[in-house]
Every structure is written in structure tokens, then in C-alpha cells.
Amino acid sequence: MELKYLFKPSTMAVIGVSTSQDNHPANVIYTKNNLRYPVKTFPVNPKGGMLHREKLYRNIADIEESIDMAVIAVRAEFVPKVMEDCIQKGVKGAVIVSGGFAEAGNRALQQRLTDIARAAGFPFVGPNCLGIYAPDHVDTFFLPGERIIRPKKGNVGFISQSGGVLVDQMVKFAGQGIGVSLAVSIGNKAFIRETDMLDWFARDIETKVIAFYVEGFEKGEGRLFIQKAEQCGKPVVILKAGKSKKGREAVSSHTASLAGDYRVFSDIMKQHCVAEADNEYELTSFCEALSCFQKGIQGHIGVLSLSGGHGVIAVDACELHGMTVPRLDPGTMEAIRERVSPEIRNIISLGNPLDLTGSSVDNDIVTAATHLARDKGIECLLALLIPYSPGVSADIGAKLSQVARNEGKPMIAYVPNEEKYRIIIEGFELNDIPVASSVDGAVLMAKALKRCRPC
Amino acid sequence: MLKKKIKTLIEAHKDLGWVLEPSAKAIMKAQGLDIPEFVLTGSFEKAEKFLKKIKGPVVIKAVSKKILHKTEYQAVVTGITTSRHLKKEMERLQGLEGCEAVLVEEMVQGLEVIIGAKNDFQFGPVVVLGIGGTSVEIYNDTAIRMAPLKPGDVLSMVDSLKAKALLFGYRGRDGVNMEVLTDTLVRFSHLIMALEKDMDSLDLNPVICTKDRCIIADARIILKKEAHDGSQVYDATKI
Numbered sequence: 001m002e003l004k005y006l007f008k009p010s011t012m013a014v015i016g017v018s019t020s021q022d023n024h025p026a027n028v029i030y031t032k033n034n035l036r037y038p039v040k041t042f043p044v045n046p047k048g049g050m051l052h053r054e055k056l057y058r059n060i061a062d063i064e065e066s067i068d069m070a071v072i073a074v075r076a077e078f079v080p081k082v083m084e085d086c087i088q089k090g091v092k093g094a095v096i097v098s099g100g101f102a103e104a105g106n107r108a109l110q111q112r113l114t115d116i117a118r119a120a121g122f123p124f125v126g127p128n129c130l131g132i133y134a135p136d137h138v139d140t141f142f143l144p145g146e147r148i149i150r151p152k153k154g155n156v157g158f159i160s161q162s163g164g165v166l167v168d169q170m171v172k173f174a175g176q177g178i179g180v181s182l183a184v185s186i187g188n189k190a191f192i193r194e195t196d197m198l199d200w201f202a203r204d205i206e207t208k209v210i211a212f213y214v215e216g217f218e219k220g221e222g223r224l225f226i227q228k229a230e231q232c233g234k235p236v237v238i239l240k241a242g243k244s245k246k247g248r249e250a251v252s253s254h255t256a257s258l259a260g261d262y263r264v265f266s267d268i269m270k271q272h273c274v275a276e277a278d279n280e281y282e283l284t285s286f287c288e289a290l291s292c293f294q295k296g297i298q299g300h301i302g303v304l305s306l307s308g309g310h311g312v313i314a315v316d317a318c319e320l321h322g323m324t325v326p327r328l329d330p331g332t333m334e335a336i337r338e339r340v341s342p343e344i345r346n347i348i349s350l351g352n353p354l355d356l357t358g359s360s361v362d363n364d365i366v367t368a369a370t371h372l373a374r375d376k377g378i379e380c381l382l383a384l385l386i387p388y389s390p391g392v393s394a395d396i397g398a399k400l401s402q403v404a405r406n407e408g409k410p411m412i413a414y415v416p417n418e419e420k421y422r423i424i425i426e427g428f429e430l431n432d433i434p435v436a437s438s439v440d441g442a443v444l445m446a447k448a449l450k451r452c453r454p455c
Numbered sequence: 456m457l458k459k460k461i462k463t464l465i466e467a468h469k470d471l472g473w474v475l476e477p478s479a480k481a482i483m484k485a486q487g488l489d490i491p492e493f494v495l496t497g498s499f500e501k502a503e504k505f506l507k508k509i510k511g512p513v514v515i516k517a518v519s520k521k522i523l524h525k526t527e528y529q530a531v532v533t534g535i536t537t538s539r540h541l542k543k544e545m546e547r548l549q550g551l552e553g554c555e556a557v558l559v560e561e562m563v564q565g566l567e568v569i570i571g572a573k574n575d576f577q578f579g580p581v582v583v584l585g586i587g588g589t590s591v592e593i594y595n596d597t598a599i600r601m602a603p604l605k606p607g608d609v610l611s612m613v614d615s616l617k618a619k620a621l622l623f624g625y626r627g628r629d630g631v632n633m634e635v636l637t638d639t640l641v642r643f644s645h646l647i648m649a650l651e652k653d654m655d656s657l658d659l660n661p662v663i664c665t666k667d668r669c670i671i672a673d674a675r676i677i678l679k680k681e682a683h684d685g686s687q688v689y690d691a692t693k694i
Contacts, residue, residue, distance in 0.1 A: 220578075
């Protein structure tokens with residue numbers, strides 16, 4: 001099934017545009033795409049009329065050009081007919097924004113949509129969804145542009161069963177400088193489901209990490225999801241909601257009571273190296289880390305800091321999340337001692353965590369990071385850079401990024417998320433080194449790499 | 456594909472809704488898993504002969520279609536070493552509701568683990584490994600994986616248990632034979648894949664693990680509630 005026209009349309013019809021309600025979802029979608037996106041957009045309303053001095057088409061069939069994708073935002077009972085019109089016209093896919101289907105108890109109506117679409121090979125997203133956001137391309141979210149914060153174009157593909165969670169996560173991604181390749185709210189997922197999205201992202205060269213917000217799978221669908229996630233070869237992150245649902249646990253066997261629905265879900269994700277995020281913070285951190293590094297680690301971390309306290313906090317957090325902060329090789333310690341400035345040689349704590357103190361300068365930090373990265377026992381470096389001391393320059397982010405690239409080991413930085421330190425943060429981020437805004441956040445990023453360790 | 460013998464045993468228990476211990480163990484044996492030496496009998500003489508042959512303690516259990524949870528009916532007696540004790544307890548078990556025969560087995564000592572399976576709605580057959588025998592629900596120290604298992608999955612399951620030290624030998628005690636445990640779990644996982652259409656859940660509890668063997672001391676297979684024609688034939692919660 002070809003989804004290219006659905007996710008990357010050149011032409012789009014918005015069906016259900018109102019002549020009287022400016023806030024109607026179809027109007028918001030039509031206006032923002034017509035004015036601000038390259039996709040060529042056509043408004044449709046069976047009653048015809050004018051909007052913004054432009055003609056509304058009475059039927060999609062009346063549009064002279066061929067249409068790649070249709071956004072359907074009409075009342076639920078009219079959707080099957082509109083969909084048939086789209087199929088007739090040769091449209092290649094749809095986003096059905098309208099609610100009033102399975103979520104409102106109208107399962108039969110939803111099934112009718114699925115049946116029509118399956119028979120015609122007509123893929124659609126929804127119903128009851130926000131649809132698609134492809135940066136610089138198309139945006140079917142019926143939220144006015146001025147109200148939402150959109151992440152820049154990037155390499156994270158994000159799929160959500162909930163539109164609200166999706167929009168909120170977009171804000172968090174934007175705040176952390178995480179870019180998305182495509183974000184899709186799949187709503188009732190009557191046709192396009194998580195497994196279809198895995199197929200799409202596996203082949204999409206713009207996507208390096210695939211993240212999901214999932215409430216539940218259909219019968220046997222979890223197994224298919226796992227198989228596809230394993231085949232796709234890209235890190236997969238998942239946030240599961242509805243963990244506390246007990247299901248039918250009060251039953252006759254020990255096993256059934258031990259293996260509650262969520263335990264099964266969580267253990268299987270671990271078994272197959274799908275990185276399950278415990279909450280939205282982890283989801284954000286995991287996506288940021290994995291958008292920079294796609295190779296997993298066992299969890300042996302080297303901690304570099306300019307303050308003893310930060311080092312200890314990081315070690316505690318590493319342990320809490322199942323990672324180790326191993327002893328350094330004596331050769332590593334010797335190499336660092338020899339090369340740091342004489343002023344700090346006798347005051348640094350040479351070990352893991354490595355505390356270079358507030359008297360260190362850029363060169364000391366670069367030297368220490370280089371030799372930590374060369375230590376065979378260390379798989380990933382946490383650079384806890386508190387930029388308060390006078391010896392740290394604005395170039396430290398860019399300089400340390402080069403160390404990570406030269407040595408070929410993942411590095412994760414912590415820099416306070418303040419405008420004042422933006423140049424340091426960008427020095428890292430523009431060179432593909434993720435930056436956390438807290439020590440814990442940096443540790444969560446390392447955890448992401450551990451979670452997607454190839455089994 | 457289900458072996459013919461296994462298929463026949465499963466079919467024979469469809470109406471009951473669960474598979475009685477002797478048949479469940481026969482299924483495990485057909486899959487190449489280890490079960491204790493036993494005699495299934497109504498005769499005290501045969502039981503006594505078995506006790507003498509074994510030369511060690513035996514455990515006896517009532518086999519009854521009315522008794523799904525044997526401990527709740529005191530339908531299991533362990534540590535029998537004398538003919539007198541055997542006679543007294545055997546007579547008592549035979550008086551329990553629906554008792555068809557008594558299962559007399561060699562009693563094995565070792566670390567008790569649970570190996571279980573569940574036919575999960577989202578993921579299909581999954582394997583559970585846990586430590587603790589009858590207390591397993593209290594400790595809830597378990598690992599769950601999707602079947603079929605690869606040997607590496609078994610290692611990661613063991614590794615994720617909090618009490619894994621017990622499996623590797625703790626304070627001078629023998630550890631569990633990991634090769635045998637791995638083989639047991641892998642074979643078991645293939646069995647439950649083959650049973651996907653029939654099984655709801657399955658307990659091998661306890662499985663006694665020693666430095667040489669993993670022996671299934673008790674087995675119970677709960678079959679799916681729905682018959683193939685969709686009618687409700689059994690509700691385990693109502694027993």
C-alpha cells in the first residue's frame with residue numbers, strides 16, 4: 001500500500017469547509033495549508049459558496065486537478081459517501097478528522113468506512129484524529145497556527161493514539177530542540193495503525209527514531225508490532241498508557257495472575273529492545289538521545305563534571321536506572337593527570353565520576369573527555385557542564401562535540417537551559433550531541449541507549 | 456504442529472475445561488520435559504510397591520475432576536516414607552470428592568520455580584518464569600517473554616529476577632543446571648506456541664530444579680473458555 005501521497009501530498013482537498021464558521025476544523029485546516037504550506041489546497045462544501053473570495057467546490061469531483069489526499073471533516077454520517085466520492089475521483093488517501101464513530105459507540109459506521117476503504121485500497125488516518133503534521137509540507141491539525149508550538153523538521157517520527165498527547169508532545173519536542181520527520185495522530189485507527197506506520201518509517205530515509213504513544217493493541221497485534229519493530233532496524237520508543245488496568249486477573253492459574261496485561265507488555269518490549277518510556281519526560285529524553293545515536297549500549301557510563309556534587313548525583317541516577325559507572329583504567333587516569341593544567345593537577349578527583357573542579361579550563365575538559373572516551377570500559381560519556389566557572393569558554397560545546405565525533409563514542413551533555421548559555425547548547429546540538437537541561441535528564445538519555453541495546 | 460498424543464489428550468479434556476495433572480504431565484513428557492517417576496493407581500498394594508521401589512519419600516495426590524486447586528482441598532501429601540502413613544493418607548484422599556485415582560510420585564528436593572504460560576490478548580503465547588513455588592504470588596519475582604524463546608531469552612529472564620542468586624547457588628547450596636533449565640523453557644515455549652488455539656493459561660508449579668534436572672512436580676493446563684463453535688463451555692472462575 002502506497003502511503004506517500006497521504007503523508008507527502010502535493011495536492012489536498014479539505015472537505016467540510018464552512019462559509020459561516022471561521023473556527024470550523026475544516027476552515028482552520030484549509031486556511032493554514034492554503035496560506036503557509038506548499039501543498040496546493042482546495043476547499044470543498046456540498047453547498048458551494050465562497051470563502052476568502054475563493055470558490056468552494058461542491059464536490060471533490062469538480063476539482064480540475066488530480067488530488068493526492070483529502071481531509072474529511074464532515075458529520076460522521078456523511079463520511080462514507082464523501083469517502084466514496086474521493087475513491088471515485090482517484091484520491092490516494094484521506095485524513096478523517098470527524099468524530100462520532102467507535103469512540104461514541106458507532107462501531108458499525110466505523111466498520112463501514114474500513115470496509116469501503118479496504119475494498120478500494122484507499123488508506124486513511126482516523127477517524128476522530130488530528131491527522132498529519134509533516135514539517136514544511138502539510139499540517140492537518142485543526143488548531144490555529146498561532147496557538148500551537150511546532151517542532152522543526154528533524155528525524156523523529158511520532159505516532160499517537162491521542163491527538164491531545166501528540167500536540168503536547170510537539171511542544172515538548174520543540175522546547176528541547178527535537179525535530180520531527182512526520183507526526184501522525186491516528187485516532188480510532190480504523191485503517192492506518194501503528195504497524196502500518198512502522199512499515200512506512202522503516203523505509204523513510206528522513207526518520208531515524210520512531211516513537212509511539214499507545215493505549216492498546218488489538219488481538220495479536222502486539223506480536224505483529226514487535227516483529228515489525230525488530231525488522232525495521234531503527235530505534236523504537238513507546239509510551240504506554242492504561243497501565244493500571246487489571247484486565248481479568250482474578251482467575252484460575254498462578255500464571256494468569258502474575259502476568260497482568262501491562263507486565264506482559266512491558267517485559268516483552270524489553271525482550272525485543274523497544275525502548276519503553278515510563279512517562280512523558282522519558283519519552284522526550286529518549287527521542288532526543290536516539291535522534292543523535294541509534295546504536296545501543298550495555299550501560300557503562302563515564303561521568304565528567306566540574307563539580308563533585310553533580311558527579312555524585314549522576315552516579316546515583318545511573319544506578320537507579322540500571323547503569324554502571326565503572327572504575328577507570330589506570331592508564332586513562334595517568335594520561336589525564338599528565339595532560340591537565342598544572343594548576344588543577346593536584347585538586348581534581350581522578351576517577352569515575354571525574355571531577356575537574358571549577359578551576360579547569362577548556363583544554364582540561366577536552367583532554368579529560370578524550371581519554372575518558374578512549375577507556376575501553378566506558379561506552380558513553382556524560383559531560384556535566386556547568387558553565388559558571390570563568391575557565392569555561394563559549395566554545396566548549398562545539399569543542400567537546402568534536403571529541404565525541406573523533407573518538408566515536410556517544411556523548412550526552414548537561415547544560416542549564418538558559419538563554420545565556422544558548423551558544424554552548426547549540427555548539428553541542430548543531431553537532432548532533434544531545435543536551436539535557438538537568439543531570440537526571442542526561443542520565444535518562446543514556447538510559448535510552450541502554451534500552452535499545454541490540455539483543 | 457501438535458504431536459498426535461498431545462492433541463488427543465487435549466481433546467479429551469475439552470469438556471472439562473482443564474487438563475488433569477496426570478495427562479498434563481504426559482503432555483509435558485511427550486514434549487521432552489522431565490517429570491517425576493510415578494504410579495497412578497487406586498490400589499494400595501501398587502502404591503506400596505512403588506514406595507518400596509523408590510526407596511525415598513513419595514508425594515501422593517488425589518486426581519479429581521472436581522479439584523482444580525489441590526492445596527485448598529488438602530489433596531496433596533508430601534514426605535511419605537512408611538507404608539502406614541501411605542495407607543492412612545491414601546484412604547483419606549480416596550474419600551475426597553470425585554477422586555478417580557491417586558498419583559504416587561517420587562519426591563524431589565531442590566529449588567522451586569514456576570514456569571507458566573498465558574495466551575495474552577495482544578501478544579499471544581507468553582512464558583513466565585518465577586521463583587517461589589506456592590509463594591510465587593507474594594514475591595511476584597517473575598520474568599515474562601514472548602514465545603517461542605531463544606536460549607538467549609532464558610538467560611535474560613534469569614538475569615532479570617531479583618532472587619537470581621538462588622538459581623546460581625547461594626551459601627554453599629547447589630545452583631540450578633542452567634543448560635537444563637534453558638532447554639526446558641525453550642521446549643516449553645514451543646509447546647505453548649503449538650497450543651495457542653487451545654490454551655488459556657498453563658502452570659508448571661512447582662518445577663523442582665537441581666544441579667542435574669528440572670522436574671515438573673505439578674502441571675495444570677487451563678483450556679480456552681470458548682469452544683470452537685463459540686459457545687461457552689467452561690468458566691474457571693466459577694469453580
